[in-house]
Amino acid sequence: MKFEIMDKISHIEDSIVLFMDETLAFSSDIPESLSLELSHYVSRLKSKKTYKGKIGEIHYGTIKVAQDYLDVAILGLGNYDTFSVIKLQNSLAEVFRNLKAKNTQSIFVIGEQLTHYMDSKRKRSILLSEVLVMADYEFSEYKSNFEPQAVENIFLLGDFDKNFVDEGIVLGESNKIARHLVNLPANKLTPIYLAELVKSYGNINGFEVTVDHKSEIEALEMSAFLEVAKGSSQPPVLITMRYTGHPESDHRLGFVGKGLTYDSGGLSIKSTSGMVTMKSDMGGAAAVIGAMIAISKLKLKVNVTAVVAACENMISGASYKPGDIISSMAKKSIFIGNTDAEGRLTLIDAVHYIIEKEAVSAVIDVATLTGAAIHCLGHDATCAVSNNDDYYEVVQKSFAKSNEHVWRLPILDEYKELLKHHEADLTNTAGSPGTITAGLFIGEFVHDKPWVHLDIAGTAFKDKQAGIFTKGGTGVATRPLYYVAKKFAAK
Template identity: 55%
Template sequence: MKISLIETKEINKYDGLIVPIYEDKLELKEMDIPLEKLKETKRFEGKAGKTYKMTISSGDKLVEVVLVGLGKKDDISYRKLLNTLADGFRSLKKENIKNMALIFNNDNIEINDINIKAAVESIMMADYKFDDYKTDKEESEEISLDILVDNASNFEDVKKEAMILANSNIIARNLVNQPANIMNPLKLSEDVKKLGEEKGFEVEVLGLSEIKELKMDAYLSVAKASAIEPKFIIMRYKGDSENEDILGYVGKGLTYDSGGLSIKPTSGMVTMKSDMGGAAAVIGAMCAISEAKVKRNVVSVVAACENMIAGNSYRPGDIINSMGGKTIFIGNTDAEGRLTLIDAMNYIVTKENVNKVLDIATLTGAAIYCTGDAASAAISNDSEFFMDLDNSFKLSGEQIWRMPIFDEYKELIKHEEADLTNTAGNPGTVTAGLFVGEFNGDLPWIHVDIAGTAFAKKGNGILSKGGTGIAVRPLYYLAKN
């Protein structure tokens, strides 16, 4: 997709127009459209999320126009703005229009800052479609989008950052969407190396022997039944040489999860390529942070592996060790993600000298019952750190909800035969997070569960079916701000 910022508003150059309009400022300077008549007949009133498509005559050509309702000027959220603009774009894309423009009727620089950022992000993300393995797909002509706005040159930096964020989100989606027979731990590590070279961050990959040397017994217990060896991926970005503080990200990297001996039903396994959504989030975030040259030091790690079944599989009832030295009773081999995360967490805290740490994972089905697909669930031991993350989610138009940590929940993760159990029971989202938090070294820490938000069953707004690239943009803002 080619996106340009243009000052001229010669609408007869285009085959399609996207026109966002506020409910309480129902006016349009550039073309003669009977907005008042549309309002009277309730066909289009500018209400948030509502669109209206029409064909107009401009010069000697017909132009498809999509009116996009933004709601009241003071009520529009960034999330609604993203999805509404995306819906307007999708409406024109369905008509196979390749030459389109988006018109902002606004002379407020601060508002246009937000509008342009939203337009670039939403339309690039809404344009994404995963069809890598379709043999009969036609090569389609590139879509050209001009954003028509006053003082266009003032917003080039805004456009550049928005393009970086949208591209990084798409990188994460594409990693998740690859089938597990292609995207295994080896392929993931190779892809990350290429991304590091392209975007400018350092990548180190540890193989099986090095993982064993680090005594990552919990991680290895999950990985050992697979014919494909695990890869521990370390990404380092030094954006502030004058500061020794390092922000740490840990992403769950199960490239496929069968459930192990506690095997999932077939219906539960079909989308388990998405169990690396946390890994994709931190990889995408590292791409954005590095490409935008954010002034912050960030280290991210991913313990990549598959949870499979073989004669050497770990079993329910086993007691295993961990890099952090604590023993774990295995109540269920399908509670595997937290086992890989604790060794990754211990590594980043003890070996990379991070000052704050966030882990992100498609960790529990329970998270879906907490917040559905509308928000990611989280727990944290530091309110100030969480507030920074909450603000970062708001800046990106994504949503997060903090769950409580009570002393009673902390007791649930203990076991009479070992130090901890990997199946502590309800509330499952909280107890799973607290299990991981046992290895955070008492640093400011946040656990984010994206089980409900990392994968979409159908396309809607900025989301395409499949991987959503959730949390890439919030993790970028957390580092930047």
């Protein structure tokens, strides 16, 4: 899909997307015949009062210009009090899919009125390009009779900037890669295959990738990670991605993504319905991979290392068991109260590794960690736990730039006490409030590094299409991680 910014339009084919607020005023630098037809069309809407221009409101129609019939989608902006970027992006995604379903080849987006509600050229440009790219995704590669439809050209009329449009395209594409990884079934996306994909992403986009296999993981003494992995016939891998965009700097960000390519719950087995979507338990890994693609592709002047401890949590005679006491790379002992609290075990070894072996300056871990996160914040906001106010503020602002929601949960000494166990240093099931205690369990391994834990259990997967998201993986946190890296990039 090709994007082009236009100062004026001499001729329009196929379809038009027109932004309009509640005044229903219309003016644009387009051909007189088209302008006249659109003006008449809008006047008829006014007289019939069938469309009011409210934020997110959509009206579809057709106009005739010369001998051509053009599909028209009018998208409401509301007014200064009601305008919402999130409502705008979701309705724009709906419009795109509707026009794509009609085999539209070209879409002309008349976005001049958007300047009154988004005064930043950067925000306008990135928003339109990334939303249209993200809306142009569907998971269909396993459908035998699927015939893909494609929009070839997007023409933007208004005050937009090509560099920012290009940035939005990269962010949208990176989000789509993260979604696709989550959507791949577990019999296809094994830990080994995930590592192969990451290697190819690194080769294409310019970041280094190393893969440690079981013997090397054993040499690193990543005991907690190995305990989770040993019940599966699929061998574990430790995937390390390194991007060095600022070689003169010693500062290096660390991203850790939970990489359970499938989670049965282990011997504490999940129900069948609970297992159906457990291919998505590597949503954190998908986010950090997508972020590394965007960071490297846009050549940020920053250093970032990302780590994924990838494995399956399965059942066999070798599986770890409730009641076991295991070790960890940090040499802390852990009582296993539940084998379905496995993600935090892989994460603590990955976090310890990235701090001790990769010498990162700060850490963000991203994980589909707890069902309790859904009870906390539902499916529209990511839960966060952090030991550093300044670092969390960077993360929070990065989520806001991406039009994603995040909310910080409290750390209390009383919650930390719940992590202790009378037979071991820690327990992997510290009880309620489960989202916080799970995060604090990981926090026991971050030393004194600035750290933010993001629990995306509620936001990583959609049961049905909603706004910019199709059913399945959302790629949540991919774009926020990019903006975190951009914040630390040298100017």
